[in-house]
Amino acid sequence: MSKQQALPISISGLTKVYGDIFALNDVDLEVQSGEFLTLLGPSGSGKTTLLMALAGFTRPDFGSIRFGEDEIISMPPHKRGVGMVFQNYALFPHMTVAANVGYPLKLRKTPKAEAEKLVADALETVQLGGYGERRISQLSGGQKQRVALARAIVFSPRILLMDEPLSALDKNLREHMQIELRHLHEKLGMTTVYVTHDQREALTMSDRIAVINHGRLMQLDTPRTIYERPANRFIAEFIGESTFLQVERDGDRVSFSGTELKTGALPAAGKLALVVRPERLSVLDGPPTPDTNVFSGTVRDLVYQGDTVLAYVTLADGTDLTVRAGTRTGEPIEKASIGDRLELGLKSADAVLIPREEA
Amino acid sequence: MNWLNRPASETQITHGQRLWLYILATVIMILLVAPTVIVIPMSFSASQYLEFPPREWSLRWYEHYLNSPEWIQATWTSLKAGFFTMCVATPIGTAAAYGLFVTKHPLSRMFYVLLITPIMIPVILIAIAAFYVFVQIRMVNSMFGLVIAHSILALPLVLIVISAALKSFDMNLEMAARSLGASRFTAFMDVTLPQIRFSVLTAALLSFLTSFDEVIVAMFVSGGDNSTLTRNMFNALRDQIDPTIASISTIMIVISSSLLILTQLFRKSRD
Numbered sequence: 001m002s003k004q005q006a007l008p009i010s011i012s013g014l015t016k017v018y019g020d021i022f023a024l025n026d027v028d029l030e031v032q033s034g035e036f037l038t039l040l041g042p043s044g045s046g047k048t049t050l051l052m053a054l055a056g057f058t059r060p061d062f063g064s065i066r067f068g069e070d071e072i073i074s075m076p077p078h079k080r081g082v083g084m085v086f087q088n089y090a091l092f093p094h095m096t097v098a099a100n101v102g103y104p105l106k107l108r109k110t111p112k113a114e115a116e117k118l119v120a121d122a123l124e125t126v127q128l129g130g131y132g133e134r135r136i137s138q139l140s141g142g143q144k145q146r147v148a149l150a151r152a153i154v155f156s157p158r159i160l161l162m163d164e165p166l167s168a169l170d171k172n173l174r175e176h177m178q179i180e181l182r183h184l185h186e187k188l189g190m191t192t193v194y195v196t197h198d199q200r201e202a203l204t205m206s207d208r209i210a211v212i213n214h215g216r217l218m219q220l221d222t223p224r225t226i227y228e229r230p231a232n233r234f235i236a237e238f239i240g241e242s243t244f245l246q247v248e249r250d251g252d253r254v255s256f257s258g259t260e261l262k263t264g265a266l267p268a269a270g271k272l273a274l275v276v277r278p279e280r281l282s283v284l285d286g287p288p289t290p291d292t293n294v295f296s297g298t299v300r301d302l303v304y305q306g307d308t309v310l311a312y313v314t315l316a317d318g319t320d321l322t323v324r325a326g327t328r329t330g331e332p333i334e335k336a337s338i339g340d341r342l343e344l345g346l347k348s349a350d351a352v353l354i355p356r357e358e359a
Numbered sequence: 360m361n362w363l364n365r366p367a368s369e370t371q372i373t374h375g376q377r378l379w380l381y382i383l384a385t386v387i388m389i390l391l392v393a394p395t396v397i398v399i400p401m402s403f404s405a406s407q408y409l410e411f412p413p414r415e416w417s418l419r420w421y422e423h424y425l426n427s428p429e430w431i432q433a434t435w436t437s438l439k440a441g442f443f444t445m446c447v448a449t450p451i452g453t454a455a456a457y458g459l460f461v462t463k464h465p466l467s468r469m470f471y472v473l474l475i476t477p478i479m480i481p482v483i484l485i486a487i488a489a490f491y492v493f494v495q496i497r498m499v500n501s502m503f504g505l506v507i508a509h510s511i512l513a514l515p516l517v518l519i520v521i522s523a524a525l526k527s528f529d530m531n532l533e534m535a536a537r538s539l540g541a542s543r544f545t546a547f548m549d550v551t552l553p554q555i556r557f558s559v560l561t562a563a564l565l566s567f568l569t570s571f572d573e574v575i576v577a578m579f580v581s582g583g584d585n586s587t588l589t590r591n592m593f594n595a596l597r598d599q600i601d602p603t604i605a606s607i608s609t610i611m612i613v614i615s616s617s618l619l620i621l622t623q624l625f626r627k628s629r630d
Contacts, residue, residue, distance in 0.1 A: 090535035
């Protein structure tokens with residue numbers, strides 16, 4: 001398998017309506033050439049509809065999709081030349097592994113000798129060299145996933161689409177395959193659009209993540225920016241854990257319970273909320289550094305989870321903050337018990353403000 | 360009588376407590392099969408008339424059948440009608456089942472019911488309707504007309520069998536084939552059809568049998584050179600009580616039951 005020319009994807013104004021529900025609502029999205037882009041959203045968010053529109057199985061009502069320079073919105077699936085990996089593998093049970101992988105080549109009338117070599121190469125790429133004569137029913141879940149992948153890349157498509165390909169695997173295998181898919185993408189360099197509802201998977205694998213909800217593109221950015229600078233409350237809640245503190249705004253100053261906060265840049269206008277990630281809070285056992293915001297409260301509950309401890313701390317105004325701390329020996333949280341007063345520190349760079357949505 | 364006290368299944372019910380069920384089932388099975396089986400010894404009788412049990416054994420009525428051009432002609436008609444019905448009903452029924460399976464049309468349920476009405480309304484109505492239409496367009500006594508009428512009867516069976524098979528078919532397989540470069544038709548032929556092939560074979564055999572065993576419609580729309588075997592048997596039974604019918608019946612029982620056994624074997628070998 002050699003690295004080849006990837007194609008950018010350009011989506012604009014894409015809209016699909018089912019009854020009175022917008023599965024896709026005016027989506028604009030540019031996928032760069034060779035990029036690994038993940039569509040992340042809860043079930044029913046429209047991410048799968050978007051992928052199916054790219055594959056050609058869903059016909060959008062409005063909008064345009066271009067692969068490179070070509071408008072493909074009305075092109076049937078079999079002419080689009082994209083590789084696709086399905087959630088439940090979708091291998092052909094009446095064919096051997098080699099026949100499955102060779103199927104796209106057979107359709108393209110690739111000469112037999114060349115096809116055999118390409119199939120062997122593709123199986124080698126997914127570490128299934130020598131499995132060609134096996135029957136599909138003889139394979140484990142992870143092996144089936146690899147065969148499905150080999151079948152999707154054997155004809156060197158310039159775009160690869162994946163619909164929750166790892167969701168049927170158990171946790172360890174899934175984490176292993178995430179890294180492997182990532183390496184494979186680096187090696188082959190095809191433009192990849194990956195659908196998942198698993199935020200950790202999205203953070204692990206993607207160059208960029210497109211967060212989708214209610215058929216709309218909510219935010220498109222790198223995993224780090226999505227996590228550290230979520231654009232709104234939905235994203236902050238959906239990706240990672242968050243507590244929201246209602247803050248008062250006075251010009252470009254922001255305060256919580258009368259104390260001014262040290263924060264990063266402020267969003268344009270309007271009411272604000274502070275996003276507090278449990279692991280970005282620290283338990284202070286000395287004087288804070290100048291860029292640290294301090295919240296003090298009473299420990300309401302402590303939950304030991306092995307690698308971390310969760311502490312629920314009630315602040316003076318009654319709001320609860322969740323703190324996640326490591327369990328390394330000597331961590332200040334180790335000394336805490338229920339009913340103690342705790343000082344929690346939040347660095348100004350971790351103090352993220354988002355527009356407050358009135359419930 | 361140790362067996363009577365042993366449990367009959369995973370539950371604690373013993374074979375003894377189940378005895379009444381075994382006897383009932385046996386009686387029902389005998390009642391179902393006996394009328395069919397009784398013609399078999401009758402066909403080997405040497406007597407001039409149908410009698411049971413035969414006093415003397417002979418193959419003369421088989422010889423009579425094989426040496427009668429009329430009976431052989433009718434047999435060919437029935438075999439041809441069965442074959443053509445199979446060739447018409449199987450692809451159309453399969454296509455209809457597939458279409459109704461993939462469509463999201465709100466009336467697809469209604470179309471399904473509409474297509475299976477021929478097995479819900481009395482066959483005599485279909486026979487009369489076919490007869491009147493065929494009279495108008497001069498198709499009575501033609502093989503073509505007979506096949507059309509029999510295909511109407513066979514279509515619902517094909518539809519039901521194939522629809523059931525498609526319910527357990529994973530449409531993602533077909534989508535995968537299409538994403539890999541197969542047109543819709545190629546994807547169906549390469550992926551969907553092989554997955555439901557045993558059901559298609561079952562449906563084909565059932566449509567053959569529907570035509571081969573059918574007598575009511577055949578009474579109305581077949582005749583002359585295109586009289587079916589069943590139609591001739593019915594007439595022969597009315598005119599003369601001749602053991603030839605018993606021998607033909609025996610042959611038909613053998614053909615029909617072997618085909619039915621075949622379909623069951625196909626079902627078994629599915630895994």
